[in-house]
Amino acid sequence: MKGKRHLVSWSAALFGVLGFVFLVAAIGTDFWYLVDASKLERLSNSTERLSSHSGLWRTCRFQSTCQPMVNPFKPDTENITASHKQLLTLITLAGLSLYISYSAAALKEARFLMGTNRLLDHINIQFGWSLAFAWFSFVAEVLTGLAFLLMSRMIGLERRRDRSI
Template sequence: MALLAALLLSSALGALLSFALLAAAVSSDYWYILEVANAGGSGGEQQLSSHSGLWRTCEGQNSCMPLVDPFASDSLDSSPSIQHLLSLHRAVMVVLPLSLILIVCGWVCGLLSSLSQSVPLLLLTGCYFLLGGALTLAGVSVYISYSHLAFVETARLYGAQHMQDVHISFGWSLALAWGSCALEVLSGVLLLAAARLLSLSQRPGVPHSVVI
């Protein structure tokens, strides 16, 4: 059936695009953007403004430095609030790269189930992609929570008056991660629809031939 072939092809392309978007998001530095207004001079705003990724933060135009390693042993001596932030950071640094690996495994499973025309494998792979999308969603949600708590902790340490001219926002890296999550879920739904269609075609009295 041409419809089945279209569903399988669309799910495969969706999974590939989901991987590409998440890989670009994880490797880029525009998850969190901090802009400072009234920095005293025409170039002061750019020098104090920064943008951050999962692995490093960039201040001004070119200077980038790694973020504090949340797995470092010396971080164990931090205060409870800092410990909580580090635990959230650790979760993000584990969950999102893990999601990349799961997308690759899901794509391979989807390819095998498509070639074998196996309804159970298609159902399993579809559910697998849905769970993978939920994992990506969890990672993105934890990052948003981590960013909010980090700003609150910074305001508490330096005083709210010092943060009045600071504007924070999320960048295009986070948007790519959201897009990857949506495409991963879409791939899972398409595979479940393909499994349903294939199951109906294999019932007695229905032609069994499938065109891929």
């Protein structure tokens, strides 16, 4: 039984560390949302780059500079308390979830409305690997919680068995 407990505790630690690493990578990178307009760029013979990728904190044009988005946590916001920052983070995550579902529906509607124009056939819009890292983090954190619950159950059964002896 002790060997199983060690295995579960190491699994919990491993999943916890992986969840944290994936979350840091997801939050810190700029590949949540990708817009590939290279087909349109070739068709129009334009020198302007239309393709871009976005993260939680900034939007970047490919082969160009990145533009920061509004940052509610910049140093000159001294009147925002820690609880306000936590609330803003929670609202940001909820808004991100709504944004994901809305953008898929908006793209479908735009394709319907464009009909014969077919402009959107030359633009590829997709979610990037930063979002995948966020999902990996979520799964790893759920597995961490399940491992802790299993460990608790194992310890409880072991204590009951020891009391009955």
